[in-house]
Amino acid sequence: MTIENFLQDQQDPKAAEKVYSRLKELLPTGEEALYLATQKKPLVNILPDCIVVTTRRVLFFTPANLGLSLKFVDFMWKDVADVNMKEEIIGAVFTIKTTQGAEMGVDYLPKVQARKLYQYSQQCREEERRRKERETGHIINIPAEQPQAAAPQVAAAPAPAPVAPPAPVVETKPDELTEKLKKLKTLFDNGLISQEEYNQKKLDLLSDL
Template sequence: MNFELFAIDGQDIKIIEKLVVKLQDMMTDGEHIDYIAVQKKPAVTILPDSITISNKRIFMCEFTKLGLATDFEIFSWKDIKDIAFKEEIFGSKVTVIPFTGENLSIDYIPKIQARKLYQLIKGALETSKLKEIALEKEKFIVTTPPIQPAPTFEIHQPVEEEVVQNNSVIEPVKEAIREPIIIPAIVESPAPKIEEDDDEITLKLRKLKSLFDKQLITQAEYENKKNEILSQI
């Protein structure tokens, strides 16, 4: 793997190599690393903390026990409420805000890396939210119930018939002749099937994400175009 891809904003390449080796063992199918931000304190830090984001999750890493152990706090995008950062004299303090539990922060993140983290995490959260909205729409699709045949009723009407005998008219004899008359029952038409298609913005975002996943566009092109689409909301 070309580790230099994750050291384009001044990250320590040695720390990048150690992190990527550990993270590769935790990647799931279809998951890949998008960006790694590495802590840089004013004093020399042998094993700094870091924040890694993939296309599925965010990893907050802290080396402990002189590098013999590593503590990871891992969140999927649906578990994260928001991201915030504060620029200070030496770098920035980046804070991840989950829906449940305490906020987690890492300070002394170089400012350029903190801004890139904020941009990428915000974009990932917006994409995750749009996916949830699309799933909610699918739940409201109403399936059309099968049409039941209308019941029928038979009505028998008596018919008068004259009986003639020896050329004389005998009083009419009423005889019930079964002549069924079919009257369809009034049945309310079933509710039409309701299908809500994705709106235009959602379709554009899906198409844009597909182009990015296929590596037909760069990360910067993806983010710029996505922000342009979202500004139309």
Template sequence: MINIDRFLADEQDPKAVEKVAGKLNDLLTSGEEILYLAVQKKPAVNLLPDCIAISNKRIFYCSPSNLGLTMNFKDISWKNIKEVSFKEGLLGSKFICVPQSGENIVTDFIPKTQVRKLHQAANQQLEEYKEMLRQQKLEENRASASSFNMPAPAATPVIELPIEEAVIIPEIAPVEVSKEDEIEQKLIKLKTLYDKQLITREEYEHKKAAILDSM
């Protein structure tokens, strides 16, 4: 239940506060609380005053109808509010809410003390909401920048030897060997060069094919 005592410090109408608070209690969502409640004080007859309540999620506009037997509630969330302001006058003050779209919402005959605190509470919540949006935008920008600037995996370095060095095969001393033995020796030498990474795979295969073709 909403504790109405803290909403009577600025000469709010106790009956209006009690009626509105009882209704608002059923409208609050999880984690939502009423931060301030202001009540109209009309200069002549003030039997059915309008009320404005500020919560951490929205602004409630409460208007009695049917001679006070029923109550109409309208609300506007902080994401749909552009700014809030007030204007003081001789017979009370006006609280002005400027929505992101549509006409301004103006409530008059709010006592000066109440309209100042009403504006302070509403403006604080609006700034906190805007700051939350700014922080979310910064986080999104950081995430996008990190994804875009992620360095590519480092390529494995390839060491290439000059062709004239890579393809040189040491001469084999002439010996009395058969054609098959000679080719076998050349293939062994060629494989040794490849295993020591002195020639590339492509050079190895090319030389190997040339040796086999000479058979």
């Protein structure tokens, strides 16, 4: 796919070109970029954020070092719990939520670009669901035939006991990340930090995952 394919909805050409060059280095064989959206801030649109939807993941790009470099965070479709698009008076907001409770979004997207981002994202999530169904189809059918005879044995077996202790340990990290993200969201909602600072801090937190 050429850069022209990503400029059909009036995307910012300079921002799109930088992201496209980076994508050629990032994406492995077999992964295809489906759509690229560029932020369009009112009045001054310097160093816009960008979002790319591929067949395997969604990537959020943020310019850094006065535009000399690009920071990004990506989420595999298997880890995306929800995708949302909200149209506002000026542009639209596109956000995703992960299965671990993390959230990432970009505002001031042109509405036509936000709609297509949402459309492609839903298509990719549907494909991911179908892949999971194909992979887990046999596993799901096996317990469905055993509940009546095996249920008492499973309840009496000591196996669940060792499984229970590690559960809270696994959940500790996502809880800490969620708390930090909530505090960051509170600062943003109270007007103590800008949208750009909010996105930058989220990138820093999510990059530690």
